[in-house]
Structure formats: structure tokens, C-alpha cells
Amino acid sequence: HRAHVRSIVFVLVPLLLPLVVCSAPDDAQTHQTIKDTSRSKKAKIAIIGGGIGGTFAARYLAEYDSTSCSVDSITLFDPSSQLSTPNGGKSHAGGPPTGGDSNELGPNRQGARVSSLTLSDGTVVQLGASIIFSGNELVTQLVDSDPALEKAAPLSPGKDKNSRDDAGFGVYDGGGRWPILIDANTPSYVIVAKMMYRYGLDLVRVRHAAFKAFNSFTKIYQLLNSTEVDDEKSSFFDSPDDLWEAVGLHEMTTMSFDKYLDSIGVSGGSTSVAWWDIIYESATSFLMPLFDWAQTWLLPPRGNLRRELCESININNYNQDNDRLNGLAGLVSFLPTQGSVYSVLGGNAQLMSSSFRQAISQHESSCNISGSIRHVQSTVTSIAISNDSVQIFTDGKGNGGIFDVVILAAPLQQCQIRWAQPVKKFPSSTSRRYTQTITTIVVNGTLQSDHFHISNASMPRAVSITEKGKESEGFSCVAELTDDGTFKVFSSQSLTTDLLHRIFGKSCTVQYEKVWGGEFGGAYPDFASGGDASVAAPFLLYGDKTEGAALYYVNAIESSVSAMEVVAIGAKAVSKLVARRLGLL
Numbered sequence: 001h002r003a004h005v006r007s008i009v010f011v012l013v014p015l016l017l018p019l020v021v022c023s024a025p026d027d028a029q030t031h032q033t034i035k036d037t038s039r040s041k042k043a044k045i046a047i048i049g050g051g052i053g054g055t056f057a058a059r060y061l062a063e064y065d066s067t068s069c070s071v072d073s074i075t076l077f078d079p080s081s082q083l084s085t086p087n088g089g090k091s092h093a094g095g096p097p098t099g100g101d102s103n104e105l106g107p108n109r110q111g112a113r114v115s116s117l118t119l120s121d122g123t124v125v126q127l128g129a130s131i132i133f134s135g136n137e138l139v140t141q142l143v144d145s146d147p148a149l150e151k152a153a154p155l156s157p158g159k160d161k162n163s164r165d166d167a168g169f170g171v172y173d174g175g176g177r178w179p180i181l182i183d184a185n186t187p188s189y190v191i192v193a194k195m196m197y198r199y200g201l202d203l204v205r206v207r208h209a210a211f212k213a214f215n216s217f218t219k220i221y222q223l224l225n226s227t228e229v230d231d232e233k234s235s236f237f238d239s240p241d242d243l244w245e246a247v248g249l250h251e252m253t254t255m256s257f258d259k260y261l262d263s264i265g266v267s268g269g270s271t272s273v274a275w276w277d278i279i280y281e282s283a284t285s286f287l288m289p290l291f292d293w294a295q296t297w298l299l300p301p302r303g304n305l306r307r308e309l310c311e312s313i314n315i316n317n318y319n320q321d322n323d324r325l326n327g328l329a330g331l332v333s334f335l336p337t338q339g340s341v342y343s344v345l346g347g348n349a350q351l352m353s354s355s356f357r358q359a360i361s362q363h364e365s366s367c368n369i370s371g372s373i374r375h376v377q378s379t380v381t382s383i384a385i386s387n388d389s390v391q392i393f394t395d396g397k398g399n400g401g402i403f404d405v406v407i408l409a410a411p412l413q414q415c416q417i418r419w420a421q422p423v424k425k426f427p428s429s430t431s432r433r434y435t436q437t438i439t440t441i442v443v444n445g446t447l448q449s450d451h452f453h454i455s456n457a458s459m460p461r462a463v464s465i466t467e468k469g470k471e472s473e474g475f476s477c478v479a480e481l482t483d484d485g486t487f488k489v490f491s492s493q494s495l496t497t498d499l500l501h502r503i504f505g506k507s508c509t510v511q512y513e514k515v516w517g518g519e520f521g522g523a524y525p526d527f528a529s530g531g532d533a534s535v536a537a538p539f540l541l542y543g544d545k546t547e548g549a550a551l552y553y554v555n556a557i558e559s560s561v562s563a564m565e566v567v568a569i570g571a572k573a574v575s576k577l578v579a580r581r582l583g584l585l
Contacts, residue, residue: 008145042072043582044430046392048380048417050078051407053554053567055355056138057407058373060575062359064227064584066366069167071582074357074363074373075401077394080111082349083356083375087379088288090118090346097127097514098349099176109379110414114564116347117441117512123486124158124347127439127514128523129346129564132348134339135214136565137221138349138572143344146354152345155462159484170460171312174472176453179308181460202266209264210334217335219247224572227585236580237573240536240557253560254528257314257330258322261306268304274512310334312464316477318524318562319437319492320334326530329561376400383551384420385542390549391420405578408541409554409571427535429559434522437476440495442487445482445504474499482506486511534560539574546581 034381045061047054056548058074065071068187076083082098090098097117113128131154132139143149168182180198182191195203223246226235237243244250252260261268310330311322317333319326344350360373378394383406385391392400408415412430447463449456462479476490487504489495500508527533536559543550557570579585 004471014022041403042070044072044402045074045578046390046403046406046408047074047076048078048392048406048415049554050076050080050083050356050375051352051409051567052114052139052355052564053409053571054078055083055096055352055359056142056568056571057409057554057575058359059142059355059362060572061578062362062366062373064579065582066362068584069367069369070447071363072372072585074359075403076373076375077378077380077400078375079109079377079378079379082112084377085355090116090350097512098347107178110516110518112349112352113516113523114348114351114484115514116349117514118158118347119441119443119486119511122158123482124156125441125481125486125488125512126155126343126348127512128516130154130343131336131341131347132285132343132564133336133341135335136568137218138568139565142351142355143491144168145358149350149354150345152344154341154343154344155479155481155488156345157486158346168460169462171308171464171466172452172469172473173466174469177469178454179303179466180456181458183458198303199305199309202268205264205266206261206305206310206334207337209331210337213249213252213328213331214338216247216249220569223247224569224576227576236576238540239538240560240570242530242574243569244328244560248534252327252331253534254531255327256323257310257325257327258306260327260330261322266306268306276551285490308466310465312469312477315467316464316490318527319435319476319490320524320527322585324527324529326527326534326560329527332561332563332566348564369516380417382418382420385549385551388546390551405550405552405581407552407554407574407578411525411558412553413539413554414522416520426537426541427532429525429533429535430537430556432526432528432533434517435524435526436492436515436517436521437523438491438494438516439514440489440491440510442489442500442504442508443485443511445485445487445508447478447487448503448505451502475503478503481532525558536560539570539577545577550581552578
């Protein structure tokens with residue numbers, strides 16, 4: 001089945017952003033003025049947030065300090081217990097999801113967006129970031145370096161469960177209309193021929209654009225892996241915009257994905273003319289009766305690539321249409337056409353635990369010291385900054401400590417941190433609320449053929465949906481996870497009982513609902529069509545580049561594109577800046 005899907009060049013690839021979000025603060029605390037004190041010879045570093053950004057930053061800092069051992073301690077603050085438990089980031093059958101729930105984190109606290117849930121029957125469900133692209137070098141390097149992590153097929157339900165591999169993929173437009181319907185038993189060459197007929201050169205144009213973007217993207221790794229301080233202009237980046245500019249991708253962030261598709265000649269936009277329209281006008285001038293008859297009775301209908309395939313995949317990935325996304329975010333969804341995709345068996349949340357374990361092991365073995373890297377299970381509520389130090393306050397536990405460098409690895413607008421001193425004004429990308437997505441896990445369900453106007457035999461396993469279909473149906477995508485009727489659904493709002501019964505039948509049951517949203521949450525940034533909306537904050541939020549107290553911001557990179565690998569890139573870019581500051585490079 002996966003080979004057939006890859007043969008049409010595009011796959012349904014949820015690359016949701018993997019981060020831990022700081023929770024909302026409790027009642028205001030009284031701050032004391034911090035007096036400048038003599039700093040210890042070795043640097044004390046704090047990381048706020050235990051998601052991909054925070055745990056990867058800890059790992060990279062441990063690697064950079066493996067020779068000089070100039071770091072006294074790295075303290076990671078996160079309210080979830082997953083980094084301190086021996087289960088390695090796996091959830092227990094019938095228990096809460098990894099990253100915690102409201103019982104552990106408290107109200108208005110979302111938790112990690114790389115999160116998995118193990119149902120009572122052992123089925124493992126990825127609630128958030130689900131898919132890893134083989135070309136994602138940083139995440140894949142971590143997986144390959146840990147024998148405890150095992151690669152599995154996307155949507156894998158776990159070792160003891162069987163996933164459906166006998167059905168295909170469809171794009172649904174609502175009202176019984178299926179622009180794309182792929183049967184896994186159809187030969188690959190037939191699928192390719194049908195897709196080429198339906199979309200023509202547009203398919204080639206998007207494929208070629210993804211190829212070029214992937215080649216540009218790989219240059220990032222070369223720059224990040226360079227640790228020569230003399231190479232500062234090309235391998236140390238003050239902001240994400242500088243990084244995108246260095247690899248030739250920044251211009252794509254300045255326009256919507258729709259406008260980007262216009263720029264590469266994809267038809268169906270406001271200023272473009274479809275290739276079939278030109279043929280149609282020429283042909284009908286001479287052979288209208290014959291052409292109309294052939295079109296109606298012999299030829300399958302032609303389609304609109306941007307409104308069918310591109311938009312449905314981006315709605316699935318970001319819950320935003322082509323016009324709302326910027327060009328880079330939209331095209332990143334198609335980078336997996338350049339390789340394969342996988343997930344971590346047992347849940348992608350194991351990535352964070354693995355990264356943090358490796359950071360501890362690296363620093364302890366290299367510097368012959370224990371306890372230098374630790375997890376504090378607390379929520380950071382406020383920060384006070386002086387010229388020489390940064391003081392952290394936590395929820396109900398008072399002073400979290402005084403540090404030389406603090407790395408914020410969670411979105412500013414979701415942390416709700418109080419600042420003892422005013423922080424300079426940042427771009428709108430740091431304050432704009434995230435879009436809401438709800439993950440619903442349904443058991444004992446069957447996709448209802450009468451609702452979708454399709455036979456049971458033709459019903460695909462994975463259904464993505466267009467903007468028009470989303471408006472009429474009330475969900476963004478649905479995928480069948482197991483052969484006994486377990487489904488995962490993405491939607492903007494909670495699914496009503498009536499809608500659930502119409503989609504899955506009256507015997508279905510909602511096993512779990514996860515809301516990525518609310519006042520202090522959200523699944524993805526609102527990209528607001530690119531341009532000024534995608535202007536990133538600097539990686540260094542406060543302080544001088546070389547001395548004194550400093551506050552860095554990993555999630556500055558999220559204003560342009562949202563994906564696990566991109567946040568890992570932000571973590572490494574920030575870690576390099578910190579390492580240079582401390583003389584580790």
C-alpha cells in the first residue's frame with residue numbers, strides 16, 4: 001500500500017510540530033530585585049520546555065561541552081513527568097498520554113505536541129506529531145543512535161496490533177465527491193497515468209519545486225555541523241530569517257502558498273490558466289460536438305491540483321488552507337516525496353526521553369560528573385533578568401534558581417511567563433495565537449459507505465479532505481489505525497454524537513479526545529499568509545552576544561514553518577550560539 005501511495009508522488013504526511021508548551025501561570029508572585037553576584041567559573045544553564053526543542057538543546061550542549069567541561073549544570077524545567085520516569089516516553093495501557101494531561105499538568109496546560117496514547121487493548125496512537133521523514137537528519141540521527149528506538153510504518157498501532165494494509169487513500173470534497181480515490185490493488189503505472197492525466201504538468205511542477213526545496217534544506221545541516229568560529233557569517237545565525245536566507249528559502253516565507261504556486265506556474269490560481277483550458281478552447285473551436293461527447297462519456301474528469309491534493313494535505317498538516325499558509329510551510333508538506341516516512345514504534349514521544357537520556361550520559365561520561373543535567377518537574381511562571389544573571393520562579397515552589405544562560409524552548413505566547421523587567425517588542429509572530437486542532441480517537445467504528453457515497457470495498461483507509469469538504473463535513477482528516485475499527489480524526493471543533501454516528505455508525509465510541517487549543521494552547525502557528533506574519537524573533541531575546549546574562553529562544557524558528565525537524569534545527573542553532581558564547585567552540 002505504501003509503495004502505491006508513493007508512486008503518485010505525494011503522500012498524506014502529518015508533520016506536526018513537536019514541542020512542549022509552557023503552562024499558564026498561577027497567581028502573581030512578588031519579585032525581589034536581583035543583586036549582581038559573582039558568577040561561578042562554570043556556566044549554569046536552564047532550559048524551559050521538555051519537548052523536541054528543549055531535549056535536543058540539552059543533548060547538543062552536552063556534546064559541545066564534552067571536551068572543555070565548562071558547563072556546571074543544565075536544568076530542564078517541564079511540568080510533565082515523562083523525562084523522569086523509567087518507561088522511556090511510553091504511555092501505559094489505559095493510562096494518560098505521554099506529556100501529561102490536565103490531571104498532571106493542571107487546567108489550561110496543554111503539554112507536549114509530540115504525544116502518544118496507549119489504549120486499554122494495547123493500541124498505540126500518535127495524538128500529535130505522527131510522521132518522520134527519512135530526510136530529517138537530526139531526528140533520524142537520534143533514532144539511529146538509540147537501540148531502544150525502533151522504526152515502524154506510519155500509523156503503526158504497536159507490536160501487538162494489526163494495522164490495515166489492504167486499502168488506499170482518498171481525497172474527499174464532501175457531498176459524495178472523491179477527486180482522488182486510490183485502491184492499493186491498482187498497479188503503480190495505472191495510478192501514475194491517472195494522476196498525470198488529472199493534473200498534467202502541475203504535478204511535475206510541484207514535484208520539481210519539492211526537489212529543489214529539499215536540496216536547499218539539506219544545506220542547513222552542512223552549516224549547522226560547521227563549528228569553526230571563523231566561519232561565523234555562514235554557520236552561526238542570529239535569527240531564523242538569517243538561516244532561511246543562507247540556504248535560499250527565505251523568499252518563500254514572504255508569500256502565501258497559493259501565491260507561491262502561482263510563481264511556479266501551477267494552474268488554478270487567480271492569475272493562471274489551466275493547461276486543459278487551453279486545449280479545450282482550441283479543440284472545441286473545431287470539434288465541439290465530438291469533444292464534448294468524448295469528455296462526458298469516455299474521459300475521466302480533470303482536476304485542480306492546488307485545491308484537491310495540495311490543500312487537503314495542508315489542511316491535514318496545519319489545519320490551514322493554501323492561502324493562509326506561507327510558501328515554505330506549504331511546500332515542506334511535500335518534502336517527503338523525496339524519500340520515505342516512518343514513526344517510532346510505541347510512540348514518537350520517546351524521542352524526547354531518548355534525547356534527554358543521551359544528554360545525561362554524554363555529559364556524565366565525558367566530564368566524569370553525575371547530576372549535572374537534571375529535570376525539574378515544575379512550571380516556570382516568571383523570570384527576572386539582571387546584567388549578570390537570570391532568576392527563574394516556578395509554580396508553588398518558589399525560586400527555581402539563578403542561571404547564566406536560559407533557553408526558552410516553548411512558544412512565547414503559550415508560556416504566559418511574567419517578566420520582572422520589560423522585554424523589548426518582538427514581531428507579531430511571537431504573540432499571534434495558534435490554531436486549534438482536536439484529535440479524537442474512535443473505537444468500534446466503521447466508515448459508513450452511505451455517508452460517503454461509496455461502496456465498502458472502495459472505502460480507503462486514509463481520507464484527507466478539501467476546504468470545501470471540511471466546511472460541509474466538520475472534520476479535517478480521518479485514518480483507520482487497526483483492522484478492528486480504531487480511527488484517528490482531526491477536526492477544528494469537537495465532533496458531535498450525531499456526526500460521529502453518521503461517519504462511523506452508532507456502535508462507535510470516543511475513547512479519547514485531545515484539544516490542541518484554547519487560550520494557552522494550539523497545534524500550529526497561524527501563518528497568516530506569510531509576509532510580515534512570518535518575520536521571526538531573534539534567537540537571542542535578551543543580552544549581549546558574548547558576555548553577561550542571556551535569554552535564547554528556540555521557537556523563534558516556528559514562525560516560518562512547523563515540524564519536528566525544524567524545531568530540532570532551531571535547537572541546534574541556539575545551542576551553537578550558546579556554545580560559542582561559553583567558549584565551547
